[in-house]
Each structure stands twice: as C-alpha cells, then as structure tokens.
Amino acid sequence: MQFQTNDLEQHWMPFTANREFKADPRIVVGGNGVYFTDHKGGKLIDGSSGLFCCPLGHGRTEIAEAVYQQLLENDYASPFMTSTPGTFELANRVARITPDPINHVFFVNSGSESIDTALKMVMAYHRARGEAQRTRFVSRERAYHGVNIGGVSLAGMVRNRETFTSVMPNVVVIRHTWSGDELFVRGQPEHGAELADDLARHCETYGGSTIAAVFVEPVAGSTGTLVPPKGYLERLRAICDEHGILLVFDEVITGFGRLGHAFASQAFDVTPDIMTMAKALTNGAQPMGAVAVRDEVYETITEAAPENAIEFFHGYTYSGHPAACAAGIAVQKIYEEENIFDKAAQLSSYFLDGLFSLRDLDCIKDIRGYGLMGGVELKAKGNPGAIGTQVQKDLFWNGMHVKFTGDTGIVAPPFISEKAHIDEMMDKLRSTLENL
Ligand SMILES: Cc1ncc(COP(=O)(O)O)c(C=O)c1O
Numbered sequence: 001m002q003f004q005t006n007d008l009e010q011h012w013m014p015f016t017a018n019r020e021f022k023a024d025p026r027i028v029v030g031g032n033g034v035y036f037t038d039h040k041g042g043k044l045i046d047g048s049s050g051l052f053c054c055p056l057g058h059g060r061t062e063i064a065e066a067v068y069q070q071l072l073e074n075d076y077a078s079p080f081m082t083s084t085p086g087t088f089e090l091a092n093r094v095a096r097i098t099p100d101p102i103n104h105v106f107f108v109n110s111g112s113e114s115i116d117t118a119l120k121m122v123m124a125y126h127r128a129r130g131e132a133q134r135t136r137f138v139s140r141e142r143a144y145h146g147v148n149i150g151g152v153s154l155a156g157m158v159r160n161r162e163t164f165t166s167v168m169p170n171v172v173v174i175r176h177t178w179s180g181d182e183l184f185v186r187g188q189p190e191h192g193a194e195l196a197d198d199l200a201r202h203c204e205t206y207g208g209s210t211i212a213a214v215f216v217e218p219v220a221g222s223t224g225t226l227v228p229p230k231g232y233l234e235r236l237r238a239i240c241d242e243h244g245i246l247l248v249f250d251e252v253i254t255g256f257g258r259l260g261h262a263f264a265s266q267a268f269d270v271t272p273d274i275m276t277m278a279k280a281l282t283n284g285a286q287p288m289g290a291v292a293v294r295d296e297v298y299e300t301i302t303e304a305a306p307e308n309a310i311e312f313f314h315g316y317t318y319s320g321h322p323a324a325c326a327a328g329i330a331v332q333k334i335y336e337e338e339n340i341f342d343k344a345a346q347l348s349s350y351f352l353d354g355l356f357s358l359r360d361l362d363c364i365k366d367i368r369g370y371g372l373m374g375g376v377e378l379k380a381k382g383n384p385g386a387i388g389t390q391v392q393k394d395l396f397w398n399g400m401h402v403k404f405t406g407d408t409g410i411v412a413p414p415f416i417s418e419k420a421h422i423d424e425m426m427d428k429l430r431s432t433l434e435n436l
Contacts, residue, residue, distance in 0.1 A: 003039040017389065026396050031058030033173060034414050034421050036294045036401060044396065047425045048403040048412050052221065052253045053284030055337035055344070055415040063285045063330045070326035079107075079214070079319045084263070086264050086325030088172050088233075093332040094281070094290060097262040099271045104298035106291045107320035112146025113276035114289035115215070118274050119150045119168075120314050122213040125246065125297050126305035134212035135170050138202055138245075142176035144405075145215060145250055154215050157223060174198035175216075183366045184359050186352055186432075192229030192357075196236045208243025213274075218264035221253035224408030225368045225375030230279060233270040240273075244245035246297075247272040252289070256280035256335065257369035257415060260345030267371065273297060283331045286324040304403045344415040346370045347422070354426040363387075365407075372415060376429070377408040378436075391432060400428040 006067050008022045028044075030037035034057045036044040049055055056063075077084050081330040091105040098105075106121075108114050120138070126134040137154065145151035147160070153168035154160045156176065158361070175195050199214060218233060220226035240247040250273030254264035255277035261267040263275065274297065305311035318324070335341065348371050356367055366377040381387040388404040395402050395409075402409045413425060 003028060003029050005039060008309070010163055013287070014366050015367070017038070020389075022280055026393070030403075032061065033039050033057045034417050038396070042397075043399060045421060045424050045428065046414060047395075047400050047428075048410060049280075049414045050284050050401075051279070051284075051403055052258065052412050053279035055257055055280050055340060056283045057301065057414040057416045060283065060285075060330075060334070062334060063283060063327050064196050066326040066330035067323050069285065070322050075323055076322060079246060079316055079317075082322065084325065086322055086329060087320035090320070090325045090328045090332070093329065093336075094277075094292060097332075098275060098292045099263065099265050100406050101295045102265075102271070102292045103205065103277060104293050105419055107324075108278075108289040108291065109287050109316055109318050109321070109324070110146065111250075111276065111315065112148040112151050112289075112408045113275035114278055114291050114367050115145045115154065115250065115401060116148045116150035117291045117314060118215070118276050119213075120249070121154070121291065121293060121297065121301070121312070122246050124301045124312055127210055128300045131244070134245075135210045136202075136255075137168075137171045138174060138199060138211060138214040140174050140176055140216050140220070142178070142220055142223040142226060143173075143215070143217060143250075144218075144220070161329065174202070176220065176223070176226060176336055177229055177232060178368075180366075184356065185368060186356055187370055189229040193231030193235050195229070196232050196239065199236060203243050203245075205238065208245065211243065211245045213246040213248050214240060215248045217250045217252075217377055218254050218270075219259065219370055219373065220372070222405050224377055224405060225370065225410060226369045227368055228268065233268050237270050237272075242312070243312055246274060248274040248276065250274055250276045252278045253412075256339035257344045258373050258412065260274045260341065260348050262341055280326060281331070282327040283316070285331070285373070286327040287318075288321070288324040288328060310368060340415050347413075347415065347417065347419075350419055351417075351422050354422050357426065358429060360432065361430065361433050363433055372413055374411045375408050376411060377432075380407050387436070391436070394435075395428065395432050398432045400425060402429075 005025045027039040028036045141156040143156035144152045249272040259267040273293045302311045313386035347423045365379045368375045385406045387406040392404040
C-alpha cells in the first residue's frame with residue numbers, strides 16, 4: 001500500500017512528538033509475520049511485538065477470518081442484561097490459564113480500562129465485606145498503569161502525571177525495585193526483597209485496615225523491564241495477607257506468555273487477588289482487555305447484592321464486543337494448539353544471550369531481562385529521553401521497530417521469532433547503537 005504523507009495535520013497523535021513526527025513521518029503500512037513495511041517500502045523487524053501485544057506476529061489469517069465471520073454473523077449486541085456466546089467462551093479460555101482460584105473474568109477494551117475496573121472491584125469488594133474504610137491505594141514508583149484517571153493516579157512516571165494533577169486522592173507509593181547497584185542482571189536480582197517492606201511501613205503509618213489494595217506490575221514494563229528481586233513479590237503477598245489488603249497484578253504486558261508462562265503470576269509462583277490484562281489477549285488484533293479475579297472476590301460482590309439486582313454497577317458499551325471475543329478465541333486457540341508460551345520459554349535464553357551481548361557498547365548503561373522481554377537503558381545525553389527518541393527513530397530507518405520509554409528501549413520479540421530473527425534484531429541494535 002502506498003501512503004502520501006502530505007496531509008498529516010488533522011490527526012493528533014497519542015504519546016508522540018507531533019511536530020517532529022509530521023516533519024519526518026514514519027508510517028507503517030503493512031505487517032506480516034515478524035516484519036512491518038513502512039510507507040517508503042522499507043522492511044522493519046518488529047522488536048517490540050508492536051506495543052508488546054503481538055506474540056503471534058502480524059497477519060495471521062485465522063484471526064482475521066474469525067473476526068470477519070463474526071461481523072457477518074452478529075456484529076453487535078448489548079452486553080448489559082443480554083450477551084453473546086463468544087464472551088462466555090473467551091472467559092472460559094482465559095480462566096483455564098489463570099492460576100486457581102482466579103476464575104472470573106470481566107471484559108473491557110484496553111489496559112487502562114482494566115485498571116479502572118480493578119479499582120472499582122476493589123472498592124466494591126471491601127464495601128461488600130463491611131470494610132468501606134479501606135480507601136487508600138498503594139502503587140509503586142516507576143509504575144505504568146495506563147492513562148485513564150485511575151491509572152494516572154497510580155502512576156509512578158512523572159511525565160504521565162505532572163500535567164494532570166487532579167487525580168484520585170489517597171494513593172501512596174512504595175519504592176521501585178531498580179537500585180542501580182546491580183547492573184546487567186539477567187533474570188531476578190538477588191537483592192532487594194526488603195523493598196517490599198515499604199508496604200509494611202505504610203501499614204504502620206496509615207493503619208493496614210485503611211489500605212484497600214496494592215497495584216504492581218510483576219515486571220515493571222514501560223519503565224524498562226524492572227524485574228522483581230528474588231522474594232520481593234512473595235513478601236508483598238505476605239504483607240497483604242497479614243493486613244487484609246488485596247494484591248493486584250497488572251499483567252497487561254506480562255500476560256499471555258511474555259515471561260515463558262501464561263502469566264507472571266505463574267512465572268514467579270505468587271498468586272494475586274486480581275489480575276489485569278489486555279494486549280496479547282487478542283494478539284493486538286482487536287482492542288480488548290480483561291480483569292480476572294479470585295472466586296471469593298466475585299462471590300463477595302455478587303452475594304452482597306439483593307437477589308435479581310445488578311451486583312456491580314460498571315461496564316462498557318463494548319465490554320466483550322463480539323469481534324474482539326472472536327479475535328480473542330482465535331488467538332487463545334493458537335496459543336494452546338501451538339504451545340506458544342513454551343515456545344517463548346524456549347527462545348528466552350537465546351534472546352537474553354543476544355541482548356546481554358550488547359553490554360560492551362559504550363552508550364549502554366544497563367541491560368535487564370526476563371523471558372522474552374528486555375530493557376536496554378542508554379546513558380542519558382542532554383534532556384532525559386532525548387537519546388531514546390533519537391535512537392528509536394534511527395532504529396526505524398535502520399529497519400527495526402523498538403518501543404522506547406525515556407532512554408530505555410524495551411525489546412520484546414514476537415514468540416514466533418526464529419533464532420535468525422533474534423540475530424537480526426541484535427545486529428540492528430548493535431549497528432544503530434555503535435554509531436551513537
Ligand atoms: C502494565 C500496563 N498497564 C496498563 C497499560 C495500559 O494499556 P492500554 O494502553 O491498552 O490502555 C499498559 C500499556 O502499555 C501497561 O503496560
């Protein structure tokens with residue numbers, strides 16, 4: 001497909017330097033397997049699975065056909081007080097791969113909506129148990145939980161919140177887990193489990209019985225793959241249990257195999273109370289997210305309502321949209337039939353070997369990684385983020401897509417990548433970075 005770049009002004013692009021981009025556009029016009037095509041006909045390898053949402057790469061016909069057939073059969077019906085078959089099938093499939101006893105699934109349209117929905121579930125749960133005094137939420141520095149008001153309230157990334165000051169009150173943060181003392185750590189750092197005790201300190205300061213929930217990304221993704229130190233998530237779980245606090249894992253990036261298991265929860269063997277997810281739920285082919293909860297959370301909220309009354313006053317016009325469910329079902333079938341999460345696990349050490357082989361480059365400050373996800377943090381030059389923006393652009397014209405946040409590139413290959421694709425990604429990273 002050809003694309004004329006002479007009329008770009010009307011589109012206000014998200015999380016983009018609009019003026020810079022419109023002067024030097026980078027438009028993706030095609031996607032197939034692990035490659036994109038740009039508007040000038042160039043080929044790019046997809047080093048971040050889009051935005052971590054396309055483990056199966058691009059252009060899978062089974063997904064496209066499932067969506068097409070669904071739209072012909074039934075394009076839309078109200079999800080309030082009626083439903084469509086795909087919602088139940090997809091919920092069953094998701095519940096099959098979440099850890100027990102997390103077996104109830106609520107559909108939304110994005111990761112950001114999954115966070116707002118989880119916040120409301122937490123509030124509804126405590127209220128149903130007669131503990132409505134639990135009004136305080138705990139989040140973490142360097143957290144990204146999407147861009148809706150709930151997620152921004154929990155956010156730990158300064159640029160995402162400094163403009164938007166009127167957010168939810170009563171959020172306190174614990175420290176992030178990257179100290180900078182241990183660099184180039186592959187997998188979980190040995191030290192730092194004690195950082196979880198920040199939560200215990202909040203319990204001492206505010207009273208554990210006033211805290212409703214703790215939200216964490218098991219591996220902080222957007223701030224550059226901050227892998228939890230050994231014992232850290234276990235310690236958070238124990239403190240939550242001690243004080244009746246709900247533990248929410250934001251698995252929007254880590255869900256559906258990124259760490260070599262269905263969810264981070266299984267990779268680290270720590271079961272939260274609530275899990276948020278999106279992205280790879282549909283391989284990015286349709287906008288969709290979900291919140292999965294322990295049976296007890298669902299039952300407590302449901303049983304507290306009068307018989308035949310709506311139990312949870314929340315939902316979206318497009319919750320469980322038929323086309324999104326069709327994509328989700330097709331994707332989950334492929335994950336299962338092709339053992340895609342195992343494939344990710346098998347490719348991990350080859351990928352991490354490649355990534356850590358870049359450590360000799362002068363411009364690199366740190367590399368971190370787990371599963372098929374790695375952060376390559378560059379030494380800052382000028383304003384924070386300046387070098388990252390430049391390198392993301394250089395990489396694009398050198399034939400590779402990588403998502404940068406600030407000065408850290410987040411490399412997350414599609415799970416269908418062959419070793420030769422990993423080699424190509426590392427070659428492109430090296431040839432771009434060694435010229436800095
Ligand atoms: C951990 C995490 N939570 C939430 C979100 C928000 O998801 P969305 O962009 O689909 O709203 C993201 C997006 O990258 C994410 O990484």
